[in-house]
Amino acid sequence: MQDDTEDPVSDSTITPPSVIGGHQTFASVTDKISAIALAKRTRTGWFIGAGISFLLTMLLLYTIGYLVLTGIGIWGNNIPVGWAFDIINFVWWIGIGHAGTLISAILLLLRQQWRTSINRFAEAMTLFAVASAGLFPLLHTGRPWLAYWLFPYPNTMGVWPQFRSPLIWDVFAVSTYATVSALFWFIGLIPDLATLRDRARRRTAKIIYGILAMGWRGSARHWHRYETAYLLLAGLATPLVVSVHTVVSFDFAVGIIPGWHTTVFPPYFVAGAIYSGFAMVMTLAIPLRKFYGLEDFITMRHLRNMSKIMLATGLIVGYGYMIETFTAWYSASTFEEFMIRNRMTGPYAPLYWLLILCNILIPQILWSKKARGNVLLLFVVSIIVNIGMWLERFIIIVTSLHRDFLPSSWAMYRPTFWDFSMFLGTIGLFLSLLFLFIRFLPMISIFEIRTILPQAEVHEAGD
Amino acid sequence: MRQATELEEMNSRPRLYGLMAEFEEPTALVQAARRAHDEGYRRIDAYSPFPIEELTDAIGFHHTKLPLIVLIGGVVGCIGGFALCYWVSTSVYPLNIGGRPLNSWPAFIPVTFECTILLAALAAVFGMLALNGLPEPYHPVFNVPSFEQASRNKFFLCIEAVDPKFEEAKTREFLTELGAREVSDVEF
Structure with a gap:
């Protein structure tokens, strides 16, 4: 459990690349990582990327403005497909966020040291993904300015929420998840903010980082309580992350719509979330390490390990697809059988088979060790998995809703321009926040990298 | 008015918060902290750029609520x-x-x-x-110029002046003996 240097299946012939490359010292890791946040000059590449993301964010704001003024009729969803892009994108984004919590909490508890280089920006990714996710159900309510009605508070109308409804569970799960992820991320940042405060030369930077660091001075007593809090938070976040996607799957599984009403949904959704999350971490990590020259910190070992996790969770997702089909046949329910047949051969069949291709067939290439060592290939596969996981939610939602029990109420769903602009807009929001994050905050946890350097070990006589 | 009372307070308080010894290596800091604790110093604190498990034990801090x-x-x-x-x-x-x-x-x-x-x-x-006790915007240890490196690659041990065993000259000598690279005054 200490770390996975012994991996009998794939890494028996060669020693795996180490967690940290090069000959690093406490000073060199500090300087290298903090220099990115403290640099006076912003690189042109950053401006190009952030500029495109910003334009997409403007598209999001425009869409939201038009949506609020007009109503959700501008979207393509209508009865019988009452849930479409808004829920697809909500589930997709929330799922992406899960890898961040998994990396920072579960891998911490399992003492997987390799998590250290990627946990910080994976956590940031979680936060921004949850922010993007939250917009969809909020706007889908139609009157987002009344969204606070979802919370239990004493009001003059004498109305209270229905605590037996999965939608209320969702409100509690997602808002708790957002709060805990934000706290976990910020707590992890405090010692590094202190480093930035001490390293910053410009006065404004010093003041801002100083306020955020809250006077952290690295006292041994503080570290002790800090480590305790961090470990406890990891322990709390672990069941939380599992519960969040379980509750998201309850949104479907508690209903009686054919194709939604299955008990495999919670584990299958959680696995899918981790799958898509790791794919997104890869999609972001590969260009970042290249652009900022962080190959010593985000090494091949990280990419290999992440692709192994992707392979494993992808297989669980494949099992989920299989069980869905099996259940449809085994249930002997006409509606369930029809649903699967409609999925595989109906009007949305090309998307279903594309989903199988993206999520099940193509990622099998990760069995090959050579493929796991090819950065470009990993990047392409991770994007394919992101697309596949989006298609999965599309298939689950749209094919189940568009043809349910009564053929007289069947209809086709077609997204409109505003469905796409909203989706692209949230990608822009997500990337804009991420660009700001990598520019102004240390994207790799500096103090945790220090702890895994060999020099950090204390050699006491008599021990 | 308020300033005057504060000034009075400043004058009545001791000039020193404590003495701060600087070390290069985590092992040196842990050993020094242990020696200081064995010597009977209790109002001590150690500062490091990352958490060191042995250090908490060395300064005699065990339980947190x-x-x-x-x-x-x-x-x-x-x-x-x-x-x-x-x-x-x-x-x-x-x-x-x-x-x-x-x-x-x-x-x-x-x-x-x-x-x-x-x-x-x-x-x-x-x-x-x-x-x-965070947020705590001001703390005397920040007055030590080299303390900036405490969040980078240097390790510090501070013996506070309120410790009953604290005697400026003797404590300074003790810290130097421990192999500190530098011993500086921590002023208020």
């Missing part, structure tokens, strides 16, 4: 979350749907669970900050 605070947070969240669901569903807004029981407790589990986690997490974060 934090796990208890988190447990209390979790229990309050759990009871509170369930009580909210129960109270709303049975008393203030009962919905009779086909005569099903009002206290349908299995349906209350998700909200109860999320409230448990939320309050426990808030207790962990704010409990840690409160016990550490």
Whole structure:
């Protein structure tokens, strides 16, 4: 459990690349990582990327403005497909966020040291993904300015929420998840903010980082309580992350719509979330390490390990697809059988088979060790998995809703321009926040990298 | 007026907060901290750029109440979350749907669970900050010029002037003997 240097299946012939490359010292890791946040000059590449993301964010704001003024009729969803892009994108984004919590909490508890280089920006990714996710159900309510009605508070109308409804569970799960992820991320940042405060030369930077660091001075007593809090938070976040996607799957599984009403949904959704999350971490990590020259910190070992996790969770997702089909046949329910047949051969069949291709067939290439060592290939596969996981939610939602029990109420769903602009807009929001994050905050946890350097070990006589 | 009293206070207080010794290596700091503790110094603190498990032990700091605070947070969240669901569903807004029981407790589990986690997490974060006395914008140790490196690659041990065993000259000599690269005054 200490770390996975012994991996009998794939890494028996060669020693795996180490967690940290090069000959690093406490000073060199500090300087290298903090220099990115403290640099006076912003690189042109950053401006190009952030500029495109910003334009997409403007598209999001425009869409939201038009949506609020007009109503959700501008979207393509209508009865019988009452849930479409808004829920697809909500589930997709929330799922992406899960890898961040998994990396920072579960891998911490399992003492997987390799998590250290990627946990910080994976956590940031979680936060921004949850922010993007939250917009969809909020706007889908139609009157987002009344969204606070979802919370239990004493009001003059004498109305209270229905605590037996999965939608209320969702409100509690997602808002708790957002709060805990934000706290976990910020707590992890405090010692590094202190480093930035001490390293910053410009006065404004010093003041801002100083306020955020809250006077952290690295006292041994503080570290002790800090480590305790961090470990406890990891322990709390672990069941939380599992519960969040379980509750998201309850949104479907508690209903009686054919194709939604299955008990495999919670584990299958959680696995899918981790799958898509790791794919997104890869999609972001590969260009970042290249652009900022962080190959010593985000090494091949990280990419290999992440692709192994992707392979494993992808297989669980494949099992989920299989069980869905099996259940449809085994249930002997006409509606369930029809649903699967409609999925595989109906009007949305090309998307279903594309989903199988993206999520099940193509990622099998990760069995090959050579493929796991090819950065470009990993990047392409991770994007394919992101697309596949989006298609999965599309298939689950749209094919189940568009043809349910009564053929007289069947209809086709077609997204409109505003469905796409909203989706692209949230990608822009997500990337804009991420660009700001990598520019102004240390994207790799500096103090945790220090702890895994060999020099950090204390050699006491008599021990 | 206020300034005057503050000045008075400043004059009556000792000039020194303590003495700060600087080390290059984590091992050197842990050994020094252990020696200082063995010597009988109790008002000591060590500063390092990353958490060092042995260091907490060396300065004689063992227990933190934090796990208890988190447990209390979790229990309050759990009871509170369930009580909210129960109270709303049975008393203030009962919905009779086909005569099903009002206290349908299995349906209350998700909200109860999320409230448990939320309050426990808030207790962990704010409990840690409160016990550490953060935010604390000013602290005398920041007056040591080289202390900037405490968040980079240097290790510090501070013996505070309030320690009963503290004697400026003797303590300074003691710290130098421990192999400190530099011993500096920590002024208020």
